[in-house]
Amino acid sequence: xxxxxxxxxxxxxxxxxxxxxxxxxxxxxxxxxxxxxxxxxxxxxxxxxxxxxxxxxxxxxxxxxxxxxxxxxxxxxxxxxxxxxxxxxxxxxxxxxxxxxxxxxxxxxxxxxxxxxxxxxxxxxxxxxxxxxxxxxxxxxxxxxxxxxxxxxxxxxxxxxxxxxxxxxxxxxxxxxxxxxxxxxxxxxxxxxxxxxxxxxxxxxxxxxxxxxxxxxxxxxxxxxxxxxxxxxxxxxxxxxxxxxxxxxxxxxxxxxxxxxxxxxxxxxxxxxxxxxxxxxxxxxxxxxxxxxxxxxxxxxxxxxxxxxxxxxxxxxxxxxxxxxxxxxxxxxxxxxxxxxxxxxxxxxxxxxxxxxxxxxxxxxxxxxxxxxxxxxxxxxxxxxxxxxxxxxxxxxxxxxxxxxxxxxxxxxxxxxxxxxxxxxxxxxx
Numbered sequence: 001x002x003x004x005x006x007x008x009x010x011x012x013x014x015x016x017x018x019x020x021x022x023x024x025x026x027x028x029x030x031x032x033x034x035x036x037x038x039x040x041x042x043x044x045x046x047x048x049x050x051x052x053x054x055x056x057x058x059x060x061x062x063x064x065x066x067x068x069x070x071x072x073x074x075x076x077x078x079x080x081x082x083x084x085x086x087x088x089x090x091x092x093x094x095x096x097x098x099x100x101x102x103x104x105x106x107x108x109x110x111x112x113x114x115x116x117x118x119x120x121x122x123x124x125x126x127x128x129x130x131x132x133x134x135x136x137x138x139x140x141x142x143x144x145x146x147x148x149x150x151x152x153x154x155x156x157x158x159x160x161x162x163x164x165x166x167x168x169x170x171x172x173x174x175x176x177x178x179x180x181x182x183x184x185x186x187x188x189x190x191x192x193x194x195x196x197x198x199x200x201x202x203x204x205x206x207x208x209x210x211x212x213x214x215x216x217x218x219x220x221x222x223x224x225x226x227x228x229x230x231x232x233x234x235x236x237x238x239x240x241x242x243x244x245x246x247x248x249x250x251x252x253x254x255x256x257x258x259x260x261x262x263x264x265x266x267x268x269x270x271x272x273x274x275x276x277x278x279x280x281x282x283x284x285x286x287x288x289x290x291x292x293x294x295x296x297x298x299x300x301x302x303x304x305x306x307x308x309x310x311x312x313x314x315x316x317x318x319x320x321x322x323x324x325x326x327x328x329x330x331x332x333x334x335x336x337x338x339x340x341x342x343x344x345x346x347x348x349x350x351x352x353x354x355x356x357x358x359x360x361x362x363x364x365x366x367x368x369x370x371x372x373x374x375x376x377x378x379x380x381x382x383x384x385x386x387x388x389x390x391x392x393x394x395x396x397x398x399x400x401x402x403x404x405x406x407x408x409x410x411x412x413x414x415x416x417x418x419x420x421x422x423x424x425x426x427x428x429x430x
Contacts, residue, residue, distance in 0.1 A: 005074065006379040010386060011113055018115070018385035020175055020392075026100065026145050032107030034100065035385065037117040037148025037177015037274075038393045040076045041212045041249050043381035044273035044374065051252070051267050051372040053364060054078035054119060056278035057099060058085055058092045058338050059345060061285040061353065064106050065360025070114050072365050075374040076381040078148065078274065079103050080119035085278075087123075088137070091335055093342035096120055100145020114378040115385075117177060119148040121276065125164050126155045138171045148177030150215065150251070158182075158196055159415035162203040163408060169209050175392035179251050179274075180204065183217030191235060192216040194242045195418050201243045203414075206406035210395035213251035213274055214243070230258045233265045240271040247396040249273040256280040256294045260371050267373055275372060277364070282335065284363050285345075285356045286320070287311015294363070296331070304331065310359060313352055316344060 006014075015033050023034045044050040055066035057079050070077035079099065086095035094102060100118045107116060120141060125131050138149070149172055153164035165180055172178060182200045183192030197214060204211060216239060219232035231252065240250055250272035255263060256279040266272050280294025287310035289297040299305045306317050320337050329336065346353070369375045384393060 006382045010382050014382045014385045017389060018391050020147055022142055022145055027104045030104050030108055032104045032112060033115045034104060034147060035115045035117055036175050036391060037078060037119055038212055039115055039381045039384055040078055040117050041273050042384040042393060043076050043377045046380040047377050049268050050374045050377055051272050051275045052076055052078055052374055053368055053372060054080050054274050054276045055281055056080055056085060056276060057094050058282045059285055059342055060102060061356040062281045062360055063102055064357040066364050067106055067112050068361040069364035069368060071112050073368040074376045074378045075368050076115040076378050078117045078119045080121040082122040083124050092338040096141035097144040115381040117148050118146050120146050121150050122152045123149055125153045131164055131167060134168055135171050142173055150179035152181045154181040154183055158199055158418050159412045162200055162411055165204060166207050178211045179213040179215060180211045181215040191219060192239060194239050197239045198242055199414060199418060201246050201248055202401050203406050203411055205246055205399055206401035206403050208399050210397055211248050214248045215251040215253050231262055231266055233269055236270045260292060263371050281360050284359050285311055311356055312345060313348055
């Protein structure tokens with residue numbers, strides 16, 4: 001049973017010992033409890049059937065609203081940004097190198113006392129060139145305050161996915177939260193299989209790599225859902241059951257567009273402890289009308305419906321729409337408005353900026369408390385730090401697989417026997 005409140009002395013001690021070295025170096029006088037992603041996962045596991053929100057901070061209003069919601073729910077939260085959103089070719093002003101600074105500043109301004117992890121989501125590696133670049137780039141954003149990362153080589157064949165995860169692992173701090181992925185997120189095509197997931201997790205285990213989370217292609221998509229196929233809960237449960245002894249939690253991507261009931265099923269029936277929420281929060285800051293699970297509601301002409309008096313000012317919204325139309329952008333392209341309009345959004349009057357963040361707060365709070373069951377898990381996160389006496393909680397399991405069975409040549413042999421259907425090729429945005 002979760003405690004309702006962490007003691008002041010417990011928080012103070014956790015602040016002293018629970019912040020990773022990069023955070024302590026960057027923000028020596030901070031009162032923000034920025035922690036490894038491992039801490040968030042352990043808190044959800046301790047409560048059981050609880051999932052932490054991972055809010056994609058595409059703009060500063062999402063960050064502010066998600067942090068206020070988490071404080072209100074007494075729940076730890078993950079603030080993340082994906083490579084497409086905040087990498088070297090980003091479409092957002094928030095990026096891998098400034099997100100920790102922004103989160104720390106907002107936490108101190110608002111007096112946020114719940115634990116917060118900073119996660120580099122979907123760090124995609126699609127080929128050898130990108131792998132070599134990753135060896136240089138990944139350390140730079142840990143230097144900038146990242147505390148968790150998702151390595152996404154799921155676009156590659158199974159053997160190369162595993163080998164890429166192995167090759168990049170020395171460049172990730174051992175204390176950091178770690179997510180891996182099997183099956184490219186592309187909807188109902190190329191669904192992940194039990195065999196693929198086992199192959200990846202067993203191979204990593206043999207090389208003493210112990211992910212905190214695994215993301216699957218379990219039927220959902222990123223961005224705006226065009227149809228109600230959504231998360232395949234039984235498939236997710238089967239995969240989680242198969243890898244249960246390795247104690248890898250699930251990371252659920254593409255929650256926007258899935259009903260609250262389906263998300264509750266994921267919470268109750270699987271080992272998921274992290275759920276990404278991106279598009280819904282972006283739309284809410286803009287004032288676009290969404291349904292109860294965050295999918296945009298379109299008007300009779302098939303365009304986004306802006307709610308008068310919510311989100312951005314009507315003048316800014318008209319400018320945003322005109323900009324998108326000048327670029328011939330479709331609905332799914334509107335995310336590209338983030339970068340050119342961030343400063344214009346920040347230049348709005350305070351009452352408009354405040355309502356943008358408040359609408360995110362209210363939506364995120366409802367998801368945390370009524371869907372994800374993460375209310376009052378912050379004390380469990382602090383308890384995990386205090387029990388370990390360190391910012392580094394270590395792995396959840398030991399090595400169980402035999403390394404000689406997982407050499408590069410044997411990995412290639414094993415992968416050849418999987419024969420999984422990967423679905424259509426093409427660009428599936430992360």
